[in-house]
Amino acid sequence: MRALLLLLIISLFSKPTIAQEKFFELTSHGFVSTQDTTKLFSIYYYEGKSQSELYKKALVYINTLYVSPKDVISNVENETITINGVAKSTIRQNSLSPRFDMNYTIVLMFKDNRIRIDAPTFRLSNQSMGKHRIMNLVSTGLSLDGTEIGIYNKKGNLKLEKAKDDLENFFTSYLIKFHDAIENDKINKEW
Template sequence: MVLELNNISKSVLYQKSLIYFNSIYKSPKDVISSVEDQLITIHGVIDKSIRRNSFHVFDMDYTITFQFKDGKVRINSPSFVLTAYTKNMQTLHVKWTKFSFNGEHLGIYGKNDKLKSARAKKDLEVFYNNYIKEYFTSIIQDDEW
């Protein structure tokens, strides 16, 4: 996804982004890595954020990268790992077509791309859509206070 932000230099976009990300994380130095004026990578963890059903709620470990050019921010597709602990560790994959006898591996989608967990799909979409919306809103705000 590319956000068009005309007439804003990549340096300003980078700085505004860095300020924003530093403001939303409890320990920014543990979450943010960057190459000045080029890119920012966020590696975050959210406990109990993705629901597969009313019984399974997964922690999400995610990574998302923002790249900067004059007038543009490119947001690369996020990567994530979803895990939960009940009797044993469980992993929720985007697509999982193999049968898991002990329930350690589950899928949002199964064979033939059949949706197995609409709730998990929706939770992921809501999280990332809100994340990008809040980021975009903060970048276009006037800095005067």
């Protein structure tokens, strides 16, 4: 019992690891870095890794995530990788409504010992009751029939907390797995 209590106390006061951190936080202006909320990118360091080594590891890992990577990835060799992905039925408006599909873009830039991850961008839509619905970051205020809604209202107040949480959790999970693959060389090389 004492050991469990000690472990709990240590975990409460220890610095969070990258596996516990959010990379980005969603605001009414889009995603901002949790490292510095004035920035639209985060930088992660990988000591002793060259630019080309980081690029190659990232490209190999990202290629394992998609059925048709050539349709998702665009790149400039050893410089950048842009991921244009789709996640079906991922984002909730609330507990009752059908989930929204997400088209997203993540841009990675490489230098020796570090990777810059630009704030993700996204578009959300679904089909519900025969209507094409769009979930904007900020409400346009023009949709009386509910075909366009906003995560934030025009004043910047959060309206759809579940959508915000789902977006942050999706990108946090995606980027933690990416970081773990780069940091720990978790790309499956056995075949």
